[in-house]
Amino acid sequence: MGANSSRELEARNYLEKHQIIELLNFLTSALLFFRPEKPREYLISILEQLRIAKLTGVAFPFFMDNSNIVAMFEMMDSSNKGIISFIQYKEALKTLGLCTADEVLKDDGHGITLEKFRREVNKRTQEIWSAF
């Protein structure tokens, strides 16, 4: 029984170290969003791009580009104040899969501007991708 749980631990560590679950989530989302005719070939092409990006250090084409970030911010900022509340910001990051449910984020009381939101989304996405 001890051997089993240590292998399980090993497996969990492996998943975390290489961020496998996040990668599979991303691949599944891409598939369902773009719905290519040939899913396997499509997945292979994304993985190839990732592999090359890792080797050459060229930025990987992120799922959420700038216009998406702006659109999302504007959806949340319905009264056009230019800032969103801390709660909205945290929920948005959770929806994008960029922060875990129990992560503690600092609330500086000033609300989040578009610039700060964009910077944070890009920073976190970069962190995740650098693990590959």
Place this chain on the structure above:
Amino acid sequence: MTRGPSDAGHQGAAALHGGMDATTAPHRIPPEMPQYGEANHVFEMMQNMLEQLLIHQPKDPIPFMINHLQRDNDYVPKIVILGPPASGKTTIAMWLCKHLNSNLLSVGNLIAKEFSSLAADARRHYQKFKTVPSMLLIRLVQERLSEEDCVRRGWILDGIPETREQALMIQTVGIVPRHVIVLSAPDTVLIERNLGKRLDPQTGEVYHTTFDWPPESEIQNRLMVPAGISEGETAQKLLEYHRNITRILPSYPKILKVIPADQPCVDVFSQALTYVQSIHRSNAPFTPRVLLCGPVGSGKSLQAALLAQKYGLVNVCCGQLLKEAVADKSKYCEMILPFFEKETAVPDSIIMKVLSQRLDQQDCVERGWVLHGFPRDLDQAHVLDSWGYKPNRVFFLNVPFDSIAERLTLRRTDPVTGERYHLMYKPPPTMEIQARLLQNPKDAEERIKLRMDLFYRSAADLEQFYRQAITLNGDQDPYTVFEYIESGIINPLPKKVP
């Protein structure tokens, strides 16, 4: 696996805000996404990939994943066949191998392998002790399975694992069968059978003097009597087999099938083949979109109601929908009313508009639906399909005319209370009530026959259009029919044999 909307989080945010935000509106996942996921088995593909990643834990996951996707061997045969001596294991294994174009592994052919130091060691041990040590055997299996032809075309293990120890070892190195077949027969039958066993030294095939005698005389002439088939020796081997098999079986709880071997080998083979070609239920998220087709009186409404009640699907009855549209005086009311008044069929385009309005509502998209009453012919089916509503389970309920007539012509309504009765299935409690019961003119026998004929004229076209439809005998009690429908929805659709 798929990222869904974090509804709980949004509801929490709403509570704190005390107002409506764009973030608190429920997420609407376009139905094309789950449809695509189902059609392309995305969940299963990801699950398989994750399994392989966890088993091998490659240092470089991305090239590994690329390789795995390119190989595309998720569904190649991975079969284990176990059974007592003389049960016909080897025969079945060889036939399956030929039929599925796969590779056969047995203790015999593993140790006979050339150019392998492991095999040479195993041969030496076998010559002395007539057995192969488990560790060595499993390493031989592992070596063989890593070869290109096994990776590409799958494998069938004949008589391996022999013990629980071997079963666990196989699992530890990451070899996981998808189907395990265990042949079983009473010991007395097996002891007798073993006496007639004959071996073809050239091909390695096993024959029998009574049950499986080869027709060609040249094979007959070269058949040999193998060693170890006397009654005493067989009984000894059986003892050992029974000791081991009970401890191996618990390792394969969900993928095991026991096939009785005391029947003609072609029957055993056909059962084995059907089993290995079946797909196990997967954990993929599944929103049922069920279509029930059948003539009037076949029980569609009843089954739809049962499904809605048990699984929370939305019951969409086309006729009901149209009547509701008229009664609610909705925008479609003026379009539909003239057709109702003239008692002619409402045109397909109008029906489709009403139907799509209902099917696009949030509850249908989220919980799934069961549709009946539409389509009734090929044109309607095409229209439904072109508007993007593709059912993922289609059932045809077949009921002979006499049963339909019995079900419908005996329907009565009490004009005073409005209560509905059936003279056979739900008779009225008193003679007084029975005296005043009235029959709906639509339930007259001639009109029923007309409507049934109308359905059967288009049935053949519909069955061809919905190629993966399941046909059921509707002429049974409702709960039996319901069980068949349930199993049709829950089990994966049979894969077409290539």
